[in-house]
Amino acid sequence: MQVGSIHIYPIKATAAVTLPASSVELAGLRHDRRWAVVDPLGTRLNATTHDRLLTVTATPDAEGGLTLTRVGAVPWHVPVPRGGPEVAVDVSRLPTMIDAGDEAALWLSAVVGEPVRLVWQDDPARRPISTKHGGRDAEPLSLADTGPLLVTTSVSLAQLDAWVAQDHGPEPMDMRRFRPNIVIEGSDLAFAEDSWRQIRIGDVSFRFAEHCDRCLVTTIDPTTLAHGKEPIRTLARHRKWDGKTWFGIRLVPLGTGTVAVGDPVVAF
Numbered sequence: 001m002q003v004g005s006i007h008i009y010p011i012k013a014t015a016a017v018t019l020p021a022s023s024v025e026l027a028g029l030r031h032d033r034r035w036a037v038v039d040p041l042g043t044r045l046n047a048t049t050h051d052r053l054l055t056v057t058a059t060p061d062a063e064g065g066l067t068l069t070r071v072g073a074v075p076w077h078v079p080v081p082r083g084g085p086e087v088a089v090d091v092s093r094l095p096t097m098i099d100a101g102d103e104a105a106l107w108l109s110a111v112v113g114e115p116v117r118l119v120w121q122d123d124p125a126r127r128p129i130s131t132k133h134g135g136r137d138a139e140p141l142s143l144a145d146t147g148p149l150l151v152t153t154s155v156s157l158a159q160l161d162a163w164v165a166q167d168h169g170p171e172p173m174d175m176r177r178f179r180p181n182i183v184i185e186g187s188d189l190a191f192a193e194d195s196w197r198q199i200r201i202g203d204v205s206f207r208f209a210e211h212c213d214r215c216l217v218t219t220i221d222p223t224t225l226a227h228g229k230e231p232i233r234t235l236a237r238h239r240k241w242d243g244k245t246w247f248g249i250r251l252v253p254l255g256t257g258t259v260a261v262g263d264p265v266v267a268f
Helices: 051-055 102-112 154-168 232-238
Strands: 002-008 017-019 021-025 035-038 057-060 066-069 076-078 086-091 094-099 117-120 149-153 182-185 198-201 204-213 244-253 257-260 265-267
Touching: 002 021, 002 257, 017 057, 035 086, 051 102, 066 102, 076 102, 086 117, 102 117, 149 154, 154 182, 154 232, 154 244, 204 257, 232 244
Parallel strands: 149 182
Antiparallel strands: 002 017, 002 182, 021 257, 035 117, 057 066, 066 076, 086 094, 094 117, 149 244, 198 204, 198 265, 204 244
16 A cells, blocks of 8 residues: 555645645644634634635645635735734634734635634644544644544545445545545555554554544535535445444554655555
């Protein structure tokens, strides 16, 4: 098996940034999910209810600042707001985050169509992985839902596509719907990842934290923003247990290093 693609989402709920390689930190891939868009009350916006966020690409620079781009909009650079004002939020168990300023807020408000603010997570150690989701020893976590990295496999997507075609006609699923960090190719068995407990990618080792339950954001076409019933409808028939639908696994880095497209993957 090998790494097929690598993706980060610097602002939670925005489009993927695809990379040839990425540094791995204890909290996940560098620059992944360290920012969020919130409403005036500090509540985080999600792509299910605010799908225009999926049209925004936030490309990080070496210092962690972002260049915001969107078709039809003037690009905007947002520096890391170190030393900026802390604001009260309701974001992923964090009571406060750092506000990124009025200019970024105006740019994103124009996209969303309502007043919003951009906020930054200054220290992932302030948000340890919950023990309910496989956390141990206060391991740091970005704004990712419950675990530092999400891994999927191309063979599992192919099986899902076959199920969709069998039940409802051809409707291939774009892997972008599942918002993975790393897509693994070359596995012979669909959903073999269900049983992986430790993985080595290149020179970095990871441990299994939990399976990934899927939400309605997967039913949004990332290109057209059309909302549909797939893949949740088909996953509910073939991949449902504990009242949830499942696709992919969450991993925790056991150290730091670099992963790259083409790196060998060993799972056990």
